[in-house]
Amino acid sequence: MEFTAKKNNNASCDLTITFSAEEVNSAYKKAYQSASAKVKIPGFRPGKAPLDMVEKVLGESVMDDAANIMLNHAMAELFDKLEHKPIRIPQFQVETFDRKTGAKAKATYDTKPEVTLPKLKKIKIQPVEIKISEEDLTKELEAMQKSLARNALKEESEPVEANDLLEIQYKFKEEGKEYPENLQTGKYQMGHTNNPPGFDAELLGLKLNDEKEFSFQYPDVYPASPESAGKVYQYQVKITAVYRVTYPEINDDFATEVDGSANLQELKDKTKKQLAEMFQAALKRKNLEEAYVEILKESKFIIPESLIAEETQSVFQNFMNEFHMPQMSLADYAKRLGKEESEVKASFATAAEKRIQTYLVRHKIGEEQKISLSDEEMEKGYEKEAQSQGIPVDALKKEVQKQKAETYYRDKFLFDKIDEFVYAEVDKKSAKSVSTEEAETLLSRKE
Incomplete structure (x- = not known):
């Protein structure tokens, strides 16, 4: 077996392999041996017939198998010798395959991708350092404060106020469509930043067990629910519970409750460090x-x-x-x-x-x-x-x-x-x- 490999400039390589007549005949022999277990020859059990009889029965019908056997063996032998390795098994075109004159096969296969790097020190970037302000710290502390909110159930006669937490039953539908059959239940935090502008006003002043039906048009731009933007919806709402939400004062005791900090300054220092990191x-x-x-x-x-x-x-x-x-x-x-x-x-x-x-x-x-x-x-x-x-x-x-x-x-x-x-x-x-x-x-x- 002899081969030539020519590297192309597009991450591919042209490979040509030539085989002697002896190698072709050896491949045929292996193909006959492989097929002998399946071929039926009168008077012999599968796999027991002499190889020359198998050859007479099968003739040239095993040529494709012989070619595959020969090429697979060739690639196993050639792989380490190839300067540019294939990244997948090459697909060969067999040009000649003759027991007397030998065989020739060609393939163009993909090689590993190539990269040439620049000098890293020539690459320029602008590093950025964060500056944590007192306002940033205040926002973080207020978020912690909200996570420690206390909810106290309000009396039946007490109306819904600006920062209350509500439990509600509700239905809603887009204007011109039918209400769904079943009520939904959920919680609604008055004053939340994601609430659509003006929606809270529809609930202010309601009391426990009050029901209200109203229409509401969402703003033309509403990132919290883009599919609702600009549309008018009809709502049926029933108030099933009202909670007064109170928050702990932001002081040393608050800092200890949050994460065991000794005082508020320690919590601020840790929070600033965590934000910066x-x-x-x-x-x-x-x-x-x-x-x-x-x-x-x-x-x-x-x-x-x-x-x-x-x-x-x-x-x-x-x-x-x-x-x-x-x-x-x-x-x-x-x-x-x-x-x-x-x-x-x-x-x-x-x-x-x-x-x-x-x-x-x-x-x-x-x-x-x-x-x-x-x-x-x-x-x-x-x-x-x-x-x-x-x-x-x-x-x-x-x-x-x-x-x-x-x-x-x-x-x-x-x-x-x-x-x-x-x-x-x-x-x-x-x-x-x-x-x-x-x-x-x-x-x-x-x-």
Whole structure:
């Protein structure tokens, strides 16, 4: 057997293999041996007939099997010798296959994608530092205060007031439609920020067991329920309980009740630190995203089209699962949107290509810098992950083993370490100080 392999400039390789007549005859022999257990020859049990009789009966009918046997054996032998390895089994075209003259087969197969990185120190980002204000602290303390609310049942004669908590039975319908048959039950917090403007006014002054029917038009812009925006609904409401909501005073006793802090100042200090850490971690992730965007722009990639096609399908399926959509093909989804399949596919392909590029860049950085994980770092990774999921580390490890997800988590922890290296290497300008409002705006931006 002889072979030639020519690397192309599109992450593919042309492979040609030639075989001697002896190798072709050997492949035929193996094909006859494989078929002997199934062929029926009078006077012999399956698998017991002499091989020359099997050959006479089957003749050239085993040629395809012989060719496959020969090529599979050839690839097993050639794999380590190939400078550019295939990422999947090559599909060969057999040009000649003759017992007297030998055989020749050709294949063009996809090779591993390639990436050339820029110098990381040439990548510039603008670090951001969070500035926690007294107003931010006040908002956090008020949120804690609300979590410790005390509800006292009001007397039957006491009317609903601005900050009361109500238990209600209700029905509602869009104007012009029929009410549903059954009542719903629920709680309604007067004065809540998500309440539609003007809705509370319909309930003010009602008392226990009062019933009211009214119409209400939602504002044209209502993020809490976009499907209701601008529409008019009819409501039937019955008050089944009214609670006076009171909140503890924000003082030293309050601080102790929240988390055991010795005094209010200690709670403030801890809250400020936690807020800063939370925002700083999110802003750092955003900085890393920006760094990778720039790295991708400056990197050079050669990626097989087949790999992008596979990842495109994966991105599409993840999208369907994330939004709990019924299973359908990309073509059917495009038809459902009223768009051309090529247009919809291109949008998913763009996301797929970016995902592949980001993976390749991180992997290449780790490879060039010889970044690896020690057992101790792996253990710390599990501890951190378990903490973020709010479960014991042993429970996480047990689930990882059950799901056979060890490789996934090893890659995740390794990429976290690579990300730390990237953040340390890129050129960081003087840090910019921002408020929490500015930070939230930055974090909401999509690259």
